[in-house]
Amino acid sequence: AALGSTRGPLAGRHLLITAGPTHEPIDPVRYIANRSSGRQGYAIAAAAARAGARVTLVSGPVTLPTPPGVTRVDVETALEMAAAVEAALPADAAVMVAAVADWHAEAAAAKIKKPADGTPPALSLVENPDILAGLARHATRRPRLVIGFAAETDDLLANAQAKLTRKGADWIVANDVSGDVMGGADTHLHLVTAAGIEDWQPMRKDDAATRLVARITESLS
Ligand code: CTP
Numbered sequence: 001a002a003l004g005s006t007r008g009p010l011a012g013r014h015l016l017i018t019a020g021p022t023h024e025p026i027d028p029v030r031y032i033a034n035r036s037s038g039r040q041g042y043a044i045a046a047a048a049a050r051a052g053a054r055v056t057l058v059s060g061p062v063t064l065p066t067p068p069g070v071t072r073v074d075v076e077t078a079l080e081m082a083a084a085v086e087a088a089l090p091a092d093a094a095v096m097v098a099a100v101a102d103w104h105a106e107a108a109a110a111k112i113k114k115p116a117d118g119t120p121p122a123l124s125l126v127e128n129p130d131i132l133a134g135l136a137r138h139a140t141r142r143p144r145l146v147i148g149f150a151a152e153t154d155d156l157l158a159n160a161q162a163k164l165t166r167k168g169a170d171w172i173v174a175n176d177v178s179g180d181v182m183g184g185a186d187t188h189l190h191l192v193t194a195a196g197i198e199d200w201q202p203m204r205k206d207d208a209a210t211r212l213v214a215r216i217t218e219s220l221s
Pocket residue numbers: 018078096097098099100101102128129130131132133147148149150151163
């Protein structure tokens with residue numbers, strides 16, 4: 001059990017992190033999902049634990065090992081992720097790195113069979129709750145610092161700034177995924193806050209995690 005350290009700059013703090021994709025079942029054998037390796041979120045959880053925080057990592061399906069000292073809660077769907085986030089409160093800071101599926105399907109109880117005439121089945125999709133916005137506007141237990149990620153291929157900074165306002169987050173970490181970022185070891189982040197935009201330049205995801213955790217530490221102290 002990870003109780004958090006008595007040492008380190010984040011000792012006594014609780015950090016809540018989401019990571020990975022969500023899987024939304026269509027039927028017992030199929031799902032829709034976002035692309036996400038979980039690497040960035042896991043690196044942030046590891047860095048926060050190294051800094052002495054108690055860390056709850058709410059994780060969608062990924063193939064990564066749990067970082068040392070981190071309490072991991074495995075979920076599959078966005079609705080399960082939302083419930084696990086709520087159950088993990090209170091937290092001093094929340095970092096929502098997960099690539100949450102925007103919709104779930106009204107899942108069929110039995111496997112959908114291919115019709116003989118080749119007509120594709122129609123999927124009826126329902127919007128998932130916005131976990132980040134729900135946390136940022138939480139009526140009773142809003143974490144002091146609420147951070148979202150925005151993975152974009154176009155208009156990176158404009159989209160990130162719009163998400164900062166729309167979701168009520170304190171910071172948005174804008175992630176340019178037009179190149180070879182998905183699943184890779186490197187990333188190019190911008191930190192978008194009400195105070196402005198910082199270009200962090202391309203670096204290892206581990207180094208970006210350490211840098212973000214240092215900024216969180218500063219902000220909480
Ligand atoms: N997010 C969330 N719950 C959702 C969707 C997104 O918590 N149902 C969070 C993500 O974890 C991320 C941030 O919101 O921190 C931005 O996610 P993104 O998919 O970029 O935002 P959307 O509002 O879904 O916009 P888009 O149309 O670009 O997908």
